[in-house]
Amino acid sequence: MAKLLYLVHRLPYPPNKGDKVRSYHLLKHLAARHEVYLATFVDDPEDEAYIPVVRQLCTELHVARLHPGSAKLASLRGLLSGEALTLPYYRDAGLGAWVQDLTRRQALDAVVVFSSSMAQYAPHALPMLVDFVDVDSAKWTDYAQAHAWPMSWLYRREGRRLLDFEARVAARAACSFFVTDREVALFRQLTPGSESRIEALCNGVDAEFFSPSDERASPYAAGELPLVFTGAMDYWPNADAVGWFAAEVLPALRLRWPALKFYIVGRSPTPAVQALASEAVVVTGTVADVRPYLQHAAAVVAPLRLARGIQNKILEAMAMARPVVAAQTCVAAITAEAGSELLAAEDAADYVRQVDALLSEPDRAERVGRAGRDCVIKRYSWSAHLSGIDHHLARSCAAPRLALQAEAA
Structure with missing residues (x-):
């Protein structure tokens, strides 16, 4: 059993939108096998009620409150610093301090990052696995094509700057994951010459929860x-x-x-x-x-x-x-x-x-x-797909231990 730092950009519960479905199932998968220390944001007041549910899955939990309006204003600092606006949007001093304190208190084995924006909190001394999910930088570039100036300029800039950051994160990671082989191929195309290890880690569905039932009444009017x-x-x-x-x-x-x-x-x-x-x-x-x-x-x-x-x-x-x-x-x-x-x-x-x-x-x-x-x-099946991260975790966690053993010898 390893001690893992798990960094997620949005509270991974309830699983009521795409990224939260994936981050929640990944949390369940990791928590069933390891001690998980989770740092995350709450950006919706309705999610506050679910913090106890997430806490039950973690050894330790830190939740930072993110207010979208003020976070958008804070993200504009990226225009001065030259970085992607996504990074200051998710920048929180309290969360960063908690991670630093945690690394002093606990002998962590590895960090799992969900969404590239959270890689800014990953301690450099720990092996890192990154779930990019999708190529977010390409999403912003797509938005640019669907909007008029000045938003087209802003979205295109975000696409370029975020891709630069994604490439640096992938180069540092022991392995990076995207949700499909097509996303893997797209990222490789956008980062030519990259030697980064990248794999597909497919989404799943809880087919037991999402299953028809004769006892479930229709919400629709007759004849619709x-x-x-x-x-x-x-x-x-x-x-x-x-x-x-x-x-x-x-x-x-x-x-x-x-x-x-x-x-x-x-x-x-x-x-x-x-x-x-x-x-x-x-x-x-x-x-x-x-x-x-x-x-x-x-x-x-x-x-x-x-x-x-x-x-x-x-x-x-x-x-x-x-x-x-x-x-x-x-x-x-x-x-x-x-x-x-x-x-x-x-x-x-x-x-x-x-x-x-x-x-x-x-x-x-x-x-x-x-x-x-x-x-x-x-x-x-979620379990079948998420098992793809297990051997990377085992290898990443084993490397520092072997290094310590060699140093002690």
């Missing part, structure tokens, strides 16, 4: 044809996706299926998302349990135009045995049989055609849903 999107609705790619779908796809589907309603299910909808609410669109905001909305949906859509890596929302919907129509780029990141386990679309006409076919052929929709659930059960 619910089409569902799930996700944190203050995340710009999600807000962009539902806005585009409501404008470009939904009207054509409603001509054929007047009972169709588009349900946008997720926390913190932005004003732009709230403005989509109408006779045809329901914006739920936070719900106690997303599973009833998935289980009783006629179909689930994921029309993400800017997305990186494997989307947990797609795996969860598949686990709930619902047919999913997703962006081609999202489907390509998932090991599933396109057309029978997961349906892909590239433009508005594709979405109209795919959803219309599912609504017209309920038996086929059920077959696609069942096949999708079988797919995630076979290929997307």
Whole structure:
């Protein structure tokens, strides 16, 4: 059993958005095998209630409060220092002091970093493993292409500066992980000549939790044809996706299926998302349990135009045995049989055609849903995927001990 410092940019509970799903399951995986000393941020007051849940998984926990408004102002220091704005956004003196104190009190074996921004706290004396998840720098560059000046300039700058930092972190790490082989290939392409050790550490899904149940009542009115999107609705790619779908796809589907309603299910909808609410669109905001909305949906859509890596929302919907129509780029990141386990679309006409076919052929929709659930059960177990970090941890933790033994001899 090793003593691990785990650095996470957001409290890894509840697992209600993509990064928190992954960081929570990684925490559970590490805590089952090692002593975990966790340092993290809380950036949502609602998450305060879950600190005791996380504390139970840790030997020791330090939580820093992050206020997004003031953190955004603090991030502007990066314009003066020349660094990526993400770094001062997540810079906290108290968290840094706790890490320094911890290293004096405990003989730590290694540090596991979740999200590149937390690498600024990793003690240089410890072997480091980094879960980048996605190539975040590329995300900012993508944002630049979707926005006008001056935001395009700011996002493009952030992409360049963050990539420089990511490259330095990867060079220092014993091993770095991304969620898919495609993200690994992209990072290697963006950092030519890098000798860094990089591997894919795939996402999973808790198929026992996300499973259909006859006891789960429908949240929908009788006679509705619910089409569902799930996700944190203050995340710009999600807000962009539902806005585009409501404008470009939904009207054509409603001509054929007047009972169709588009349900946008997720926390913190932005004003732009709230403005989509109408006779045809329901914006739920936070719900106690997303599973009833998935289980009783006629179909689930994921029309993400800017997305990186494997989307947990797609795996969860598949686990709930619902047919999913997703962006081609999202489907390509998932090991599933396109057309029978997961349906892909590239433009508005594709979405109209795919959803219309599912609504017209309920038996086929059920077959696609069942096949999708079988797919995630076979290929997307969290324990199977996260075990990929174990041998790297064993090797990283063993190296300092061997060095100490040699020095003592």
